Amino acid sequence: MSRTRRDPREEREARRLDGNARPRWRLDTPPSSSRLRRDPRREAEAARVPGAARLRLDRSGRVAGTLAPPPIAAEPIAAPTIRIIEAPAFLIAVVPDAPGGRLTPLDRQLLGAARLLSDAGGGAVLVLSFGAVDGLGAAGVDRTVALAAPPGGDPTMRTAELAGLLAALQPRHMLFPESATGGDLARRLAARIGEALFAGAESLTARLATRPAGNRHVEQRAAPPRLVTLAPDAQLPHTGTVHEARRLEAPEIAPAPAHDAILSVEDLPVAADALPLAEADFVVSAGSGVTDFELFRELARALGATPGASRMVCDAGLMPRAAQVGASGTVLEAACYLALGISGAPQHLQGVARCEHVVAVNTDLHAAMVERAGLAIIADAQQVMPALIAALKAESQR
Amino acid sequence: MNAALGLSLVIVALAVLAAVEGARTARRWRIGRSARVDWRTGLAAIPKRYLVDVHHVVARDPYAARMHALAAGGLIAGSVLAALGLMPPLGHAHLFWGAVALAFLVALAGGAMVGRRRYPAKPARLSGGAFQRLPLLLAAYVGGALLVALDAASGLAGPLGWLGLAVAAAGGFGLVRQLADGPMRHALAGALHLAAHPRPGRFEGERATALIPADLDAPRLGVAVPADFAWNRLLGFDACIQCGRCEVACPAFAAGQPLNPKKLIQDLAGSFKAEPPTYAGSPYPQAPPVAGLGGPERPIVGAGALIHPDTLWSCTTCRACVEECPMMIEHVDAIVDLRRFQTMELAAVPAGAIPALSESRYAEEPGGRPLAARTDFAAGLPLPLIAAKGSCDVLLWLGSGAYELRHGRTLRALVELLRKAGIDYAVLGPEERDCGDLARRLGDEATFADLARANIATLSRYSFRRILTADPHALHVLRNEYPAFDGRYEVIHHSAFLDELAADGRLALAAAPAGRLAYHDPCYLGRYNGETDAPRRLLDRLGLERVEMERHGKRAMCCGGGGGAPVSDVAGERRIPDLRMAQVRAVGATTVAVACPQCAAMLEGVTGDVAEVRDLAELVLAAVEAAPVAQGAAR
Amino acid sequence: MKTLVLLSDARHPVSGRPAPTATELQAINLARGLADEVSGLHAGPDAEAARGALGHGLARLEHREIPAGHDPLPSLLAAIGSEAPDLVLAGRRAGAGAQTGLLPYRLAEALGWPIVADAVALAVDGGVLEVIQALPKGARRRWRLRLPAVVTVHPAAPAAASFALGTARKGQVGAAIGIPAPLDEPAMEERPYRPRPRLIASAAAGAGAAERLRAATQAAGPGGRVMVDPSPEEAAQAILDHLRAIGVLKPASGR
Incomplete structure (x- = not known):
């Protein structure tokens, strides 16, 4: 039984009059999506299970004749209409990381923050991207400018181009993700133009931004300056309306040369099995249910995962001590943890507490690891490993 | 001129030769730093120290005790008597030579026991090489001398006497040659070590286990080269007879970690000699290779020196080797001195120990956790702060175990018992810093001294009668090591405290069935502080079926949790707690009672066939909680 | 090869006591791999925390004394001008204060050096x-x-050396008055920090409350899919499909 929650911003947007420089709203019609008053008796009647001698209510909504939520006029999710902001009052510029042209979660959160900032005053969200980026409209972007400087490599050229755009387009804010790439670029730009940077904002409105300082003992609060970086998981990404993401021509900016002291920048190939566990994104780990460690290492290579192990395996010398996962070994930051034959001692589970996804292969249905796992296979890990390797091989040959 | 007179002359000549060899040996100790030695007391006390204190250790192996008494006693008695034969009235008396023969006969019996121990098969703990030749030389000297004495006693003066004299002279010469660098060195160095021992308190009934503070203003901190040791410590290393008792007792050696206390002492004894004698005992298990270069002014530790750092960091500072050493050598002092140089001059600590040392220094807590979170374990139990009360009867020192879930349960049980017994207790709360045990054992004396001074300054602001703690490491540091920093407290372990309460009737106990139970002595309680009775008395009050492991009391085996060994984490072939848990299971115990947070953590980490790990406080609380029900049922 | 490490007036994150910050100590460690003697540079009212770095392998510390709240950049630039290092290293963030991580960039910009x-x-x-x-x-x-260049150090760099009293005693400190540079922008309002809940950035975010709740509990809580005794092949396929669904494995090339 869920009550439809009102979204005042959504309601106001729905009554917005298009085509004006200043935002104007239709105020004549009473808001049709206003919350309806509940009628408990009617709800109970609707939830009544038919045919039962004793009164039985099913409020899960499965029973036919359930009280449907009152239809909201122009449900935005049901029929996405493209919202067009023709003449924005100002621009909020966003420089996403977008590696490989795909927005990262933090990029989406950043766009969510930019959306709120621009909607609060009738502005528009402008994405400055190095190379084409997918799905900008749904992420709440009104305008995009593709930049000339190449992504990756020496950021000096990108810094100069951003400084030129900042001068040419005069956005109210330029937002960066507080990530390795975005944070670096933001600081380069701030240093280049000699402006303040509000680094790692955890909340951001037009009037007030906050950030942690002093080893997270102090919160600094100020009206946000032009340059802001946003901390991860501080804002929700934009959902609902789709925006037009109109492509703008980049203003003419004199191309900046690369820094002459920088001779080369190249990405190094990273072997997953040589990664320190603490940095690994995908860890496959062996416990006492694994006996063939050659096979285990082969599987890790085939999956492109970093091999780890339980304490017992490391104590027995079957895997190096550096591979130990757990409170007394390494605490993982990985996105996914594939546990082979690990029952999941409390100290071990502490080591995977921050893993988003856990997959367990174990013979014991009642093992703690099975309970923790998003997918649990109750089987002998020794048997599953060769099957996994074979399946991966078969796929690569297809 | 007869063979008997010849023997007397040979013995005098050997004595002169021995004096020369002895002087050569003693001169080498002079490279060491000076040490304050009370010679008069020390020399006068040698017989007592030898006959009582050394014998107490040696007699744990009755065969060795008899062997040594016969061989050494007979040899000395026979030799002295035979030398007296130079005096004409004695030299012509048949009866006198009969007595000499008897003494040498006794020595020969002892020599035979020495031989029987080594032949046909030598136990692993004993060294080979020159030690294998020792019974032969002994037999030659005393056997030859016996022939001479018998010859003289019988008045035959035949060729047998001359033959015996030749054999005795050869054997005796061989023994004297062993005096500087061979097995016989122990006789000279051992006797002087008893007189000039760096911890004379050990012979006065003290445990004398507190580490000696390092001089933090010295030009070089800790020991880098042999010349950095005090001379009487070098003397101590030379006293080693390579009996291998330390090797048998060492938990790191048993676990296959690269430490063997016997080889360590031999390396140290060889480190200041131009030509170190060859070592023919068990090596450091799985030790990385070292260059093996030594010298009075050359570094001792390092891949290019004598001892690999892993050897140093394998030690749990459990003092089992010291406890077992019949020559009263102080292995742990040597290891900590060497660690001090590694830590305070070279910053060459094991990777795992770096965070613990840094956090001890900068957060005053080895885990880097907030000091205020130390009392989080209480979870609702009242823990009055002494800052609020100003004074109390019993100040409860929580220790770093309070942050761990496992020890938190123990402490909750202890606090519950204090409440039930109506004790006026309080804690320091956020004012309690780490006691500094870990930093000190890892050689960071500077951080230890800072922590000790800060804690003593805090404690001086409050009035309390005594400090109670469930952590024997904190107990040892507060009780024995803070006095050097002018902090003197009456510190009591919770085992002794609960035993007191039970004896006074302030805790009503009822039997709480727990199956067969074995008590595991914490090293820092049993060996370091001699407290082995109170925990057993307490357990026996609970009416449990208690069994003793083979290694218990002051000779108990370490759990592997001391001396920073868990953070140093030197690889071995086995784990020490696994070995200890196997010993628990070997006596059929289903519960192992512990009295230390380290022991609890290490033993709980064992997997497979294990006994349940319960702290004394938890067992006592179970018995107290069982008591009112039992009374109610009786009523 | 002359290397200078920038040191902040750092505080321990938990105890709040003066304590050198980890990445700055790691910077000293990296610098010692390039040159035997590494100097440190600190501009600020007092150098207690920076002095602690002497025990972690720093041979010499230059302290430029400026009043609290002043911009250290002019003093640092002057000191770098006179020391003429080939390389300036810094931590990722200062160990106290605003911790914007901006100073190394401003320094590089002012010097015209590249920064990595x-x-x-x-x-x-x-x-x-x-x-x-x-x-x-x-x-x-x-x-x-x-060279010359400015480089900041990441926490994944090799661990810093532990504190050694012997090294700390040998370290030298050179102190001089720095260049006062009051900041013209007003100081930010400060309050005690209260951690904010991390917002759930799942697909359901922004949708209805019930969906958000479901997404939150499914992501964190138990109740995943369990397959009991499948054949190894079924199990393998299920695992691969799951790994693809959560985006850990790239889609199979053949499909």
Whole structure:
């Protein structure tokens, strides 16, 4: 039984009059999506299970004749209409990381923050991207400018181009993700133009931004300056309306040369099995249910995962001590943890507490690891490993 | 001129030769730093120290005790008597030579026991090489001398006497040659070590286990080269007879970690000699290779020196080797001195120990956790702060175990018992810093001294009668090591405290069935502080079926949790707690009672066939909680 | 090869006591791999925390005394001008204060030197510095640049040396008055920090409350899919499908 929650911003947007420089709203019609008053008796009647001698209510909504939520006029999710902001009052510029042209979660959160900032005053969200980026409209972007400087490599050229755009387009804010790439670029730009940077904002409105300082003992609060970086998981990404993401021509900016002291920048190939566990994104780990460690290492290579192990395996010398996962070994930051034959001692589970996804292969249905796992296979890990390797091989040959 | 007179002359000549060899040996100790030695007391006390204190250790192996008494006693008695034969009235008396023969006969019996121990098969703990030749030389000297004495006693003066004299002279010469660098060195160095021992308190009934503070203003901190040791410590290393008792007792050696206390002492004894004698005992298990270069002014530790750092960091500072050493050598002092140089001059600590040392220094807590979170374990139990009360009867020192879930349960049980017994207790709360045990054992004396001074300054602001703690490491540091920093407290372990309460009737106990139970002595309680009775008395009050492991009391085996060994984490072939848990299971115990947070953590980490790990406080609380029900049922 | 490490007036994150910050100590460690003698530089009212770095392998500390709240940049620039280092290293963030991580960039900009962030390894060959830069998810990037340069250090760099009293006693401190530079912008309002809940950035975010709740409990809580005794092949396929669904494995190339 869920009550439809009102979204005042959504309601106001729905009554917005298009085509004006200043935002104007239709105020004549009473808001049709206003919350309806509940009628408990009617709800109970609707939830009544038919045919039962004793009164039985099913409020899960499965029973036919359930009280449907009152239809909201122009449900935005049901029929996405493209919202067009023709003449924005100002621009909020966003420089996403977008590696490989795909927005990262933090990029989406950043766009969510930019959306709120621009909607609060009738502005528009402008994405400055190095190379084409997918799905900008749904992420709440009104305008995009593709930049000339190449992504990756020496950021000096990108810094100069951003400084030129900042001068040419005069956005109210330029937002960066507080990530390795975005944070670096933001600081380069701030240093280049000699402006303040509000680094790692955890909340951001037009009037007030906050950030942690002093080893997270102090919160600094100020009206946000032009340059802001946003901390991860501080804002929700934009959902609902789709925006037009109109492509703008980049203003003419004199191309900046690369820094002459920088001779080369190249990405190094990273072997997953040589990664320190603490940095690994995908860890496959062996416990006492694994006996063939050659096979285990082969599987890790085939999956492109970093091999780890339980304490017992490391104590027995079957895997190096550096591979130990757990409170007394390494605490993982990985996105996914594939546990082979690990029952999941409390100290071990502490080591995977921050893993988003856990997959367990174990013979014991009642093992703690099975309970923790998003997918649990109750089987002998020794048997599953060769099957996994074979399946991966078969796929690569297809 | 007869063979008997010849023997007397040979013995005098050997004595002169021995004096020369002895002087050569003693001169080498002079490279060491000076040490304050009370010679008069020390020399006068040698017989007592030898006959009582050394014998107490040696007699744990009755065969060795008899062997040594016969061989050494007979040899000395026979030799002295035979030398007296130079005096004409004695030299012509048949009866006198009969007595000499008897003494040498006794020595020969002892020599035979020495031989029987080594032949046909030598136990692993004993060294080979020159030690294998020792019974032969002994037999030659005393056997030859016996022939001479018998010859003289019988008045035959035949060729047998001359033959015996030749054999005795050869054997005796061989023994004297062993005096500087061979097995016989122990006789000279051992006797002087008893007189000039760096911890004379050990012979006065003290445990004398507190580490000696390092001089933090010295030009070089800790020991880098042999010349950095005090001379009487070098003397101590030379006293080693390579009996291998330390090797048998060492938990790191048993676990296959690269430490063997016997080889360590031999390396140290060889480190200041131009030509170190060859070592023919068990090596450091799985030790990385070292260059093996030594010298009075050359570094001792390092891949290019004598001892690999892993050897140093394998030690749990459990003092089992010291406890077992019949020559009263102080292995742990040597290891900590060497660690001090590694830590305070070279910053060459094991990777795992770096965070613990840094956090001890900068957060005053080895885990880097907030000091205020130390009392989080209480979870609702009242823990009055002494800052609020100003004074109390019993100040409860929580220790770093309070942050761990496992020890938190123990402490909750202890606090519950204090409440039930109506004790006026309080804690320091956020004012309690780490006691500094870990930093000190890892050689960071500077951080230890800072922590000790800060804690003593805090404690001086409050009035309390005594400090109670469930952590024997904190107990040892507060009780024995803070006095050097002018902090003197009456510190009591919770085992002794609960035993007191039970004896006074302030805790009503009822039997709480727990199956067969074995008590595991914490090293820092049993060996370091001699407290082995109170925990057993307490357990026996609970009416449990208690069994003793083979290694218990002051000779108990370490759990592997001391001396920073868990953070140093030197690889071995086995784990020490696994070995200890196997010993628990070997006596059929289903519960192992512990009295230390380290022991609890290490033993709980064992997997497979294990006994349940319960702290004394938890067992006592179970018995107290069982008591009112039992009374109610009786009523 | 002359290397200078910038040191902040750091505080321990938990105890709040003066304590050198980890990445700055790691910077000292990296610098010692390039040159035997490493100097430190601190501009601020007092150098207690920076002095602590002397025990972690720093041979010499230059302290430029400026009043609290002043901009350290002019003093640092002056000191760098007189010391003439080939390489300036800094931590990722200061160990106290605003911790924006901006200072090394401002310094590089003022000096006209290149800056590389998040180094985990350094090597020098004939005036050319090779920097291995840490990127998220264990990726690495190699930079080659001509000295002089500014480099900041990532926490994944080799661990710092532990404190050694002997080294600390040998360290020298040179103190001089710095260049006062009051900041013209007003100081920010400060309050005690209260951690904010991390917002759930799942697909359902922004949708209805019930969907958000479901997404939150499914992501964190128990109740995943369990397959009991499947054939190894079924199990393998289920695992691969799951790994693809959560985006850990790339889609199979053949499909």
